[in-house]
Amino acid sequence: MAPASLARLGWLFLRIGALAFGGLGATVAVIQRELVQRHRLMTMTDVTEALTYTKLLPGSTAVQLVAYLGWRLGGWPASAVLTACFLLPSGLLMLALAYGYSSLAHFPAVVAIRHGVLAAVVALLLLTMHQLARSTLTTPTAQALALGAFVVVGLLHINSAWVVIGAGVLSMTLLTARR
């Protein structure tokens, strides 16, 4: 890919990264608008295919969607550059917020506001958990694994990594046993 076109794509993915407010759904919507409709760099089928595969991989699906489409646009170098561009706006904003938080966190007014925000965060997390549960916990096995992880981590304080690996291995064993 010519450097000039990579620079143009980089600018486009910076924009996408800055506009993708609200998780995976928003990222897909912005990518569809910018890459598919406005610039016609790919079709919606490409985006759907990328989503199908990246959803199965561990990690942030929004970033992996960009990594996958970036590879399709220009191989490994383009994938690296475009993924970095996509992450840059949120990374810089988060860095600024982190520095601001460090220097302001002890002010009484900020402490008071934070307590209220925290209450709102818990409410939003409950809703997120409900949405995730509705889309993922669709089989009795999945429900049992979720409940099991909740009990094991909540009561026995077993390291979270082992719990996730254990659940994965158990699920793989069930697959083999079924044959």
Next chain:
Amino acid sequence: MVYLELFTRFMIISLLAFGGGQAALSLIERVAVQDTGWLTPSSFGAAVAFAYVTPGPVLIIATFVGQQVGGLLGALTATLGAFLAPWALAAATAQQVKRFAQDEHLRAFGAGAAPAVIGMLGVTVLDLCRETFASWPYLAVGVLVFALAVWTRIPPVFLLGVGGLLGWLLA
């Protein structure tokens, strides 16, 4: 060395984050609050709020945790740790060197790991509840925001704003 620890811990989190970044919040809370004590529960809550108000992926919380623990270099190493492996996996899948994603063992692993991650999110929410709803007025704030989130289309940024405003008035 704290930078290496930030890098490896976030890489492990990212490789266990079946079910996307939002579910991985539980893994981040386990590591950053419970295991290492890098953040207090209330700082973690602030980080989640920042993740809601910034664009892009939720896992960008890694930048916040890294900065709190190790400044600019900490932020860089944590962010790199959180996204390097998932990026490589996704690009390799696009290249079809190997159809990682289609491998039935990986799919079966993911089908078991994702529910476990969601179950752990329940523990995270419970921990934050204990931290936040110690007094009744804040429980009322939480219920109000929950109701607004369910029955209106007000974006999360404004809901967090409502929470902050009420917190300020309550103090």
